[in-house]
Amino acid sequence: MIKISRPLGLFSTAVFLYLVLETPANIAMADKLNTDNSDFVDGAITIDAENLVELYRSTQDIALIDSRLSEDRVHGYIEMSHNLPASETDCAALAQLVGDKDRPVVFYDNGKISHDSMIATTIAVLCGYNRLFWFSGGFTEWEDKDYPFVIE
Numbered sequence: 001m002i003k004i005s006r007p008l009g010l011f012s013t014a015v016f017l018y019l020v021l022e023t024p025a026n027i028a029m030a031d032k033l034n035t036d037n038s039d040f041v042d043g044a045i046t047i048d049a050e051n052l053v054e055l056y057r058s059t060q061d062i063a064l065i066d067s068r069l070s071e072d073r074v075h076g077y078i079e080m081s082h083n084l085p086a087s088e089t090d091c092a093a094l095a096q097l098v099g100d101k102d103r104p105v106v107f108y109d110n111g112k113i114s115h116d117s118m119i120a121t122t123i124a125v126l127c128g129y130n131r132l133f134w135f136s137g138g139f140t141e142w143e144d145k146d147y148p149f150v151i152e
Helices: 010-020 024-033 049-058 070-075 091-097 116-128 140-144
Strands: 045-047 062-064 079-084 103-109 132-135
Touching: 045 079, 049 103, 049 116, 049 132, 049 140, 103 116, 103 140, 116 132, 132 140
Parallel strands: 045 132, 062 079, 062 103, 103 132
Antiparallel strands: none
């Protein structure tokens, strides 16, 4: 598996996927990542902190994935989230962590300053997951709304 390093921007990631890993899925992913619309992931529902709370209350078996690097979690993370950095997200990792492709999955990162969860959500779409949610405001919004979080 080739991992994408974090310093690549969205455009660089798209070019990398297209030129170096030229497969139909990666070409599609490159096209999806090479957009100016940073508030939308085709195939996923964009949610905010309140929507995430409602989703937790209404759904028993949700997979919450923190797409940040593990060292970002020392500053806090949403309880019950699993760390799977965007650079390590692929179909095999998602299958191991999420399992059922019909299970609701929420991706988040640091929020508007980061695109890690957007990339991870796009990968999940391409892997065939059906109930995807992108918490675009991420941990920053969660913390700003004074929702509880874990610091270890």
